[in-house]
Amino acid sequence: MYTQMVDVEAAGAASDEQRRFDEKLDRGVTIEPKDWMPEAYRKTLVRQISQHAHSEIVGMLPEGNWITRAPSLERKLILLAKVQDEAGHGLYLYSAAETLGVARDELTEALLSGRAKYSSIFNYPTLTWADVGAIGWLVDGAAIINQIPLTRCSYGPYARAMTRICKEESFHQRQGFDVMVKLCAGTAPQKAMAQDALDRWWWPAVMMFGPPDSASPNSEQSMHWKIKLFSNDELRQRFIDQTAPQADALGLVIPDCELRWNEARGHYDFGAVDWDEFYRVVRGDGPCNRDRLRARVDAWEEGAWVREAALAHAEKRTRRA
Amino acid sequence: MTSTTRLDPLIEYLLRFGDTALVLGQQLGAWTGHAPILEEDLALTNVALDLVGEARAWLSHAGEREGLERDEDALAFSRGDREFHNVLLVERPNGNFADTLGRQFLFDAWHVLALEQLSASSDGRIAALARKVRKEAAYHARRSADWVVRLGDGTETSKARMQAALAALWPYVGELFEGDDVDAEMVARGIGFDPAALREPWSRGVGAVLAEATLVQPSEGWMQRGGKRGLHSEHLGYLLAEMQSVRRSVPGDLW
Ligand SMILES: [Fe+2]
Ligand SMILES: [Fe+2]
Numbered sequence: 001m002y003t004q005m006v007d008v009e010a011a012g013a014a015s016d017e018q019r020r021f022d023e024k025l026d027r028g029v030t031i032e033p034k035d036w037m038p039e040a041y042r043k044t045l046v047r048q049i050s051q052h053a054h055s056e057i058v059g060m061l062p063e064g065n066w067i068t069r070a071p072s073l074e075r076k077l078i079l080l081a082k083v084q085d086e087a088g089h090g091l092y093l094y095s096a097a098e099t100l101g102v103a104r105d106e107l108t109e110a111l112l113s114g115r116a117k118y119s120s121i122f123n124y125p126t127l128t129w130a131d132v133g134a135i136g137w138l139v140d141g142a143a144i145i146n147q148i149p150l151t152r153c154s155y156g157p158y159a160r161a162m163t164r165i166c167k168e169e170s171f172h173q174r175q176g177f178d179v180m181v182k183l184c185a186g187t188a189p190q191k192a193m194a195q196d197a198l199d200r201w202w203w204p205a206v207m208m209f210g211p212p213d214s215a216s217p218n219s220e221q222s223m224h225w226k227i228k229l230f231s232n233d234e235l236r237q238r239f240i241d242q243t244a245p246q247a248d249a250l251g252l253v254i255p256d257c258e259l260r261w262n263e264a265r266g267h268y269d270f271g272a273v274d275w276d277e278f279y280r281v282v283r284g285d286g287p288c289n290r291d292r293l294r295a296r297v298d299a300w301e302e303g304a305w306v307r308e309a310a311l312a313h314a315e316k317r318t319r320r321a
Numbered sequence: 322m323t324s325t326t327r328l329d330p331l332i333e334y335l336l337r338f339g340d341t342a343l344v345l346g347q348q349l350g351a352w353t354g355h356a357p358i359l360e361e362d363l364a365l366t367n368v369a370l371d372l373v374g375e376a377r378a379w380l381s382h383a384g385e386r387e388g389l390e391r392d393e394d395a396l397a398f399s400r401g402d403r404e405f406h407n408v409l410l411v412e413r414p415n416g417n418f419a420d421t422l423g424r425q426f427l428f429d430a431w432h433v434l435a436l437e438q439l440s441a442s443s444d445g446r447i448a449a450l451a452r453k454v455r456k457e458a459a460y461h462a463r464r465s466a467d468w469v470v471r472l473g474d475g476t477e478t479s480k481a482r483m484q485a486a487l488a489a490l491w492p493y494v495g496e497l498f499e500g501d502d503v504d505a506e507m508v509a510r511g512i513g514f515d516p517a518a519l520r521e522p523w524s525r526g527v528g529a530v531l532a533e534a535t536l537v538q539p540s541e542g543w544m545q546r547g548g549k550r551g552l553h554s555e556h557l558g559y560l561l562a563e564m565q566s567v568r569r570s571v572p573g574d575l576w
Pocket of ligand 1: 056
């Protein structure tokens with residue numbers, strides 16, 4: 001479906017508009033909302049940005065699960081602020097998507113009906129306090145590696161949203177790492193909790209970069225459009241190279257017996273990823289897919305009367321004015 | 322059974338403000354990720370952040386004055402419900418959005434007035450703290466009043482829910498204005514204020530908002546009391562069990 005659209009576009013014999021668009025891509029000039037753009041480019045961006053927005057929103061749930069149980073008042077504040085940041089990221093990204101002519105309500109509807117995807121990592125449960133540390137360290141860490149290149153992507157509003165978001169994600173990453181530092185320097189049960197969290201979150205975090213390049217059909221077109229700047233496997237390697245020494249520093253063991261530094265490659269070698277698990281979770285059979293979506297649907301449906309009241313009140317105001 | 326040995330009145334006084342802010346902040350934190358609209362996830366979390374921040378300040382001050390090496394976290398996570406001194410209003414359950422915003426509105430209107438009084442405290446640290454959080458509280462009060470008006474003068478459903486929320490919360494407002502020996506001593510020492518003095522300005526402010534919201538002020542009936550002295554409703558035990566669970570089940574000093 002998607003490749004077909006690309007073909008139609010190409011068949012439309014490079015119009016002047018198309019030539020100007022290509023030229024901008026070549027020169028690294030950003031595409032702005034009012035500029036002409038190929039329909040397939042617009043659609044791909046809407047999909048990518050809205051999936052990203054949905055991930056921020058669903059991503060509030062696993063960590064939000066620990067707000068009421070954070071083990072110190074300072075940690076409670078940090079976690080509240082972090083989850084609030086994710087809501088803010090969702091808002092910027094929905095606004096960026098709106099510049100492409102889709103309304104936030106339409107996108108929300110796509111999420112709630114199960115049609116739209118969001119990052120699979122959030123379909124895993126947060127079982128202990130250490131999961132809050134592991135998510136900040138690994139998941140926000142992986143998100144940064146994914147997103148920093150996007151601050152230079154071809155679509156202006158998306159690139160600018162990414163710049164803002166990446167700054168906050170790097171706070172989250174440091175705060176998460178700090179939770180792990182405290183747990184690893186603490187009592188034996190605290191350290192065991194940290195190791196258990198790493199054991200459960202490591203592979204899902206490695207999968208966050210998406211399927212291997214050999215199985216990633218849309219990548220080439222997105223790279224040409226500069227809405228993807230590095231391949232999934234390149235980013236995954238970068239994440240592992242960055243994270244392995246951090247685990248060493250914490251005194252934790254990454255649950256991959258094939259993980260070792262390869263001097264010749266200048267990178268860590270690592271074991272095989274269980275892509276069956278990845279596709280299973282993407283298809284809806286992760287441990288929390290149904291619960292996550294249910295929580296979002298409940299919030300939306302139970303809040304309907306509040307949104308209606310706000311609207312009704314605003315209308316009364318306008319009529320009276 | 323009494324609520325442990327009586328504390329120094331100043332410590333108990335500080336704990337009343339700290340615990341009240343903490344319990345309400347804790348409750349609002351449970352909304353994060355579940356609000357009716359994304360903007361409200363942000364806003365409710367903001368209020369939770371302010372209140373937990375305020376609680377930290379009161380509790381660490383209480384801990385320092387007490388001199389028993391109990392810091393803010395020891396006070397928040399190691400006391401049982403009979404040792405908490407928050408007013409009953411803030412431990413009413415979140416319920417629906419009208420229940421939460423109704424509770425917030427009734428509390429905020431009092432909070433602003435209380436902080437105004439404390440800004441003139443003879444205790445410099447209390448006065449400084451009250452002045453610092455007063456602006457936040459004033460903002461919360463505008464926001465919650467705004468929601469009461471929108472829900473009251475919104476749809477039939479929202480009006481009914483807001484009216485029901487007020488009726489359920491009303492028996493818990495009396496305690497806000499009831500003084501006891503601790504209050505009396507704080508007044509005598511120039512540290513605190515007479516709660517009864519806030520009643521009139523509170524009623525005026527709340528009444529004006531309810532009128533704009535086309536809501537009826539519930540009739541005065543029996544008022545529940547006890548929170549300030551450590552005698553709570555059943556809700557607080559669960560709230561604390563949840564809040565304190567990690568700290569109580571896993572040994573560790575640093576988190
Ligand atoms: Fe984010
Ligand atoms: Fe984040």
